[in-house]
Amino acid sequence: MGRFVDGQYVGSAMAQSDPIEDYSFVLQHKGSQEENIEERPSYRFLHANFPKHDPWSLKTTGVTVNPENGERTRLYGTSGIDDMKFDLELLVWKSMKLYVCDLKLNFQHFEKDGVERTELCDEIKAQLEYLQSTSTNTELPQIIL
Known part of the structure; x- marks a missing residue:
C-alpha cells in the first residue's frame, strides 16, 4: 500500500491476507488468466513499515503536508479502503487523536523534541479532516482502549 509522489510510487505498508485463505485462493486460481478476480482473500495484517506513524515528523518532513x-x-492512498473494508489510515489518526489529544497521554518522544501538545493536536486534527474528506468509507471498527 502506498501513494504517488511526483509520479513515483512510494510504498508505505505491506498488507497480508489470512495465510489459510490466501493459500486456498492460490490453489483455486493457479494458472488462471483472469486479471481482475473479485473475490480475493481479505486483509488480516498490515505492517506499516515506512514511514512510522509520528504525526509531527510526517508533517515536518513533508510526507503528509x-x-x-x-x-x-x-x-496509503484510497485503493486499499475497499479491500480492508474500512479506512485504516483514518482509524490510525483517530487513535492518535484519542491518545494524544483527548486522553492527553504524555509521550517522551514529543516532549524531548519540544513539540507543544496544542500544535501537535492541531496537526492531528487537520490531517483527520483531510482523511475524512477523501475517504470512501468513514465507518470504522470500534477503538479498544
Whole structure:
C-alpha cells in the first residue's frame, strides 16, 4: 500500500491476507488468466513499515503536508479502503487523536523534541479532516482502549 509522489510510487505498508485463505485462493486460481478476480482473500495484517506513524515528523518532513503548497496527502492512498473494508489510515489518526489529544497521554518522544501538545493536536486534527474528506468509507471498527 502506498501513494504517488511526483509520479513515483512510494510504498508505505505491506498488507497480508489470512495465510489459510490466501493459500486456498492460490490453489483455486493457479494458472488462471483472469486479471481482475473479485473475490480475493481479505486483509488480516498490515505492517506499516515506512514511514512510522509520528504525526509531527510526517508533517515536518513533508510526507503528509507538502511544504511548498500546503497540500495534504494520504500515506496509503484510497485503493486499499475497499479491500480492508474500512479506512485504516483514518482509524490510525483517530487513535492518535484519542491518545494524544483527548486522553492527553504524555509521550517522551514529543516532549524531548519540544513539540507543544496544542500544535501537535492541531496537526492531528487537520490531517483527520483531510482523511475524512477523501475517504470512501468513514465507518470504522470500534477503538479498544
